[in-house]
Amino acid sequence: MINVGLLGAGRIAGVHATAISSHPSSSLIAVADINHAAAQTLASSYGCEVRDTEQILADKSIDAVLIATSTNTHSELMEQATAAGKAVLCEKPVDLDLQRARECQVRIQKTGQPVMIGFNRRFDPNFAALQYALSEGEIGKAELLSITSFDPAPPPIEYIKVSGGLFKDMMIHDFDMANFIKGEAPIKLSAIASSIVNPEIEKAGDVDTAVVTMQYLDGSMAVIKNSRRAAYGYDQRLEVLGSGGLLQAQNMLENTIVKSTENGVVSAKPTYFFLERYMPAYRAEWDAFMDVITQKKDIPVGMDDGVIALAMAEAAKLSLAVGEPVELSKI
Ligand SMILES: NC(=O)c1ccc[n+]([C@@H]2O[C@H](COP(=O)([O-])OP(=O)(O)OC[C@H]3O[C@@H](n4cnc5c(N)ncnc54)[C@H](O)[C@@H]3O)[C@@H](O)[C@H]2O)c1
DSSP: OEEEEEEOOSHHHHHHHHHHHHSTTEEEEEEEOSSHHHHHHHHHHHTOEEOOHHHHHHOTTOOEEEEOSOGGGHHHHHHHHHHTTOEEEEESOSOSOHHHHHHHHHHHHHHTOOEEEEOGGGGOHHHHHHHHHHHTTTTOSEEEEEEEEEOSSOOOHHHHHHSOOHHHHTHHHHHHHHHHHHSSOOSEEEEEEEOOSOHHHHHTTOOSEEEEEEEOTTSOEEEEEEESOOTTOOEEEEEEEETTEEEEEOOOBSOOOEEEETTEEEEOOBOSSHHHHTHHHHHHHHHHHHHHHHHOOOOSSBHHHHHHHHHHHHHHHHHHHHTSOEEGGGO
């Protein structure tokens, strides 16, 4: 049995607690959160103890730590946990500061402990099947990748203020998805963006709608479209045009009923948000992390993936500021 400590007891920690508790080879031993009440609530739901982070890290019987705290704590906690001999699964993004993330990468490498980054969308069954079909050459060579990623509604302004901005908080998933599908990072990125959903987001110094185009060494391209609002729900689609055809991953719908009448043909909306849409992916992500620990499998998404996605977010931010394409190697 792999004994697990959970750091953080917020929104996403609850999702991970479910995956940890329902896996046959892992046991959730303790949770820590600076918000003691949040830790207490999670602990009573999952039958684990409330401890502080230091106690969890000092406990030799705890094999692995899942970091689901606020983003500004990730690097520090990854360094502490790996130094204490724990395997780590850490939520995205690695950090808000690229330099700090690179320092963290070097420090954790020295410990030799496995570290996986929580880019859960790689474990979505549809996206994984699309990536596999492309890698098997089923549509020839990828020429144009399109990623659509729209949230149903913007988060509270208080969240926006500490999120690190749309590119690091939201589009970071799509940067990683592009790297996953293409099997490489782009050489050049170009961004346009504005706040057209909510003027308060602009006042907070962020954008809510953005398009990033990317070019690869072989001349192929990708486009990522993000919006913090889609009236019909959570829109998460992929499309790859290849030399021999097209691959598309469509939205998951609330149900599969299609109503056809003289007025037209109507289907259900996409599942509401990430908790609903990606629940199977979060479970598969935990399964993969457990395989790394128990079967010594390769880490499917590691610190290098986390750092490169953060560099792409930084490049997109810079491109928006200077109004020109930015080469990733310059970041
Ligand atoms: N992969 C995904 O789909 C996904 C989805 C949502 C959030 N996230 C990421 O997960 C992280 C948490 O997001 P959330 O939405 O759950 O936020 P949240 O605010 O609901 O929860 C974060 C929790 O961390 C606690 N915390 C902060 N600093 C701490 C510290 N030093 N020690 C212990 N606890 C501490 C807070 O008190 C809070 O309870 C963020 O980095 C976010 O980017 C990922």
